[in-house]
Amino acid sequence: MKNVDLQIDARWIATVEDGTVLEYNSVVIDGGVICDICPTAQARLSYQPTRLHSLPNGLLTPGFINLHNHCAMTLMRGVGTDLALMDWLNDAIWPMENAHVDHDMVALGARWSMAEMLSTGTTTFSDQYFYPEAVAAQAIEMGMRCQLATPIIDFPTAWAKDPAEGFQKTVALHDKYKSHPKVHVALGPHAPYTISDATFNQCRTLADQLNLRIQCHIQETQGEVDEAIEKTGQRPIARLEALGLLGPDFQAVHVVALNDQDIETLARYNVSAVTCPDSNMKLASGFARTRDLWQAGVNLCIGTDGAASNNDQDLLSEARSATLAAKGSSGDATALNLQQTLQMMTLNGARALGLEDQIGSIKVGKQADLVAFDLSDPFIQPLADPLSALFYTQRAQVDQVWIDGQLKVDQGRIAGLDIDELVNAVKHQRKSMEPQ
Numbered sequence: 197m198k199n200v201d202l203q204i205d206a207r208w209i210a211t212v213e214d215g216t217v218l219e220y221n222s223v224v225i226d227g228g229v230i231c232d233i234c235p236t237a238q239a240r241l242s243y244q245p246t247r248l249h250s251l252p253n254g255l256l257t258p259g260f261i262n263l264h265n266h267c268a269m270t271l272m273r274g275v276g277t278d279l280a281l282m283d284w285l286n287d288a289i290w291p292m293e294n295a296h297v298d299h300d301m302v303a304l305g306a307r308w309s310m311a312e313m314l315s316t317g318t319t320t321f322s323d324q325y326f327y328p329e330a331v332a333a334q335a336i337e338m339g340m341r342c343q344l345a346t347p348i349i350d351f352p353t354a355w356a357k358d359p360a361e362g363f364q365k366t367v368a369l370h371d372k373y374k375s376h377p378k379v380h381v382a383l384g385p386h387a388p389y390t391i392s393d394a395t396f397n398q399c400r401t402l403a404d405q406l407n408l409r410i411q412c413h414i415q416e417t418q419g420e421v422d423e424a425i426e427k428t429g430q431r432p433i434a435r436l437e438a439l440g441l442l443g444p445d446f447q448a449v450h451v452v453a454l455n456d457q458d459i460e461t462l463a464r465y466n467v468s469a470v471t472c473p474d475s476n477m478k479l480a481s482g483f484a485r486t487r488d489l490w491q492a493g494v495n496l497c498i499g500t501d502g503a504a505s506n507n508d509q510d511l512l513s514e515a516r517s518a519t520l521a522a523k524g525s526s527g528d529a530t531a532l533n534l535q536q537t538l539q540m541m542t543l544n545g546a547r548a549l550g551l552e553d554q555i556g557s558i559k560v561g562k563q564a565d566l567v568a569f570d571l572s573d574p575f576i577q578p579l580a581d582p583l584s585a586l587f588y589t590q591r592a593q594v595d596q597v598w599i600d601g602q603l604k605v606d607q608g609r610i611a612g613l614d615i616d617e618l619v620n621a622v623k624h625q626r627k628s629m630e631p632q
Contacts, residue, residue, distance in 0.1 A: 200226040202601050203245035205236045206256040208582045212542050213557040215535045225564040228600035253572035255582045258557050259319025259565035260511045261545030263470045264449045264499025266325045268305030272504035281479045296629045297354040303330040308622050310338045312509040317567040319599050324384040326355035332379050339599050345384030345411040359395045370406050382409035388432040396439050409445050416450040417481045433458045442467050447548050452482040463492040468548035473517040475501035486522045487531035497545045515541050516587050534583040564601035
């Protein structure tokens with residue numbers, strides 16, 4: 197028998213890699229890497245694990261990848277409820293940010309976000325917010341993988357007085373983490389309505405020089421598109437195409453207000469599209485044409501957006517909304533079947549990050565980023581399909597989470613985290629942000 201670090205015996209394993217759900221199989225892990233996937237009876241005869249986890253009622257999936265977030269905005273949860281996007285930004289969010297965003301606030305809000313993400317199965321996330329260095333430090337401490345899309349915008353912010361300073365800080369952050377196995381730096385130009393052509397050109401130049409991803413809010417509302425056409429004569433996606441921004445390294449977030457030409461363009465340039473349905477529905481921005489994006493071959497991913505516009509950081513809940521919205525808005529019950537939904541939140545996210553060889557599916561040779569769900573709840577029974585139970589019943593519970601084969605969540609509790617202490621710090625910070 198071969199000695200290994202970890203063996204997980206599961207009732208079901210959704211590998212994502214080949215679209216199948218294995219039954220009564222085991223994932224064998226050594227050195228943080230998956231070294232075998234085989235029937236449990238065979239694994240019991242072949243391996244001697246240091247740690248053995250048995251999941252008789254469990255479904256094992258790859259760790260979830262949240263492709264768009266503003267982590268620190270967990271401290272603004274519930275602010276500006278029932279407002280449209282631009283009113284929400286102008287009247288609620290930007291004033292609060294201008295008054296209260298600093299390094300310590302971002303660090304605390306990011307830690308709170310990561311705790312919620314881990315407890316709901318997310319192992320990798322992309323953040324686009326101020327003080328990304330504070331987010332990096334928290335991610336390293338929590339052991340999570342992250343992409344940090346540095347905030348680039350054409351007016352002064354708490355982090356940078358202008359785009360030039362934002363680019364300088366991006367380069368410094370890249371230099372600091374370029375060899376880090378879990379922290380990846382990207383560029384985060386805010387949106388076409390806040391970024392000039394010159395700044396976009398600088399983003400493309402720097403991305404090419406340093407091999408950085410670019411993440412940008414794109415065509416989030418029809419009003420944004422109409423205003424762009426009035427001012428520039430072009431739809432935002434057409435403008436970005438003309439500027440040379442689009443490519444496999446570009447992550448287009450929201451993409452709600454799309455026409456057929458937009459979708460064709462995104463597909464032609466191999467752009468990754470990131471849908472955030474709960475945020476878009478809450479802000480009445482509309483529904484992304486996810487069925488059409490998928491059918492066109494666009495690499496479709498999913499993100500929670502910040503907790504201020506969503507209210508939670510639960511990617512499974514987000515994926516449920518994405519699936520139902522795709523079916524309801526298209527009138528096609530086959531739109532985004534559950535294997536496709538699971539792929540959106542795992543392997544497609546890894547592709548968008550350029551990490552598909554490392555994470556995103558349960559496959560020999562990949563890092564052991566895994567989530568175990570307990571499907572024993574009586575109101576899930578009778579259980580005909582584990583993926584249907586996972587996405588549609590809202591009763592599946594995260595039991596364990598591993599990153600690199602290291603246990604980060606056990607029986608719903610985050611390893612090494614004093615949750616009561618963190619809650620108290622969050623409440624104190626939020627109280628200090630309320631209008632006096």
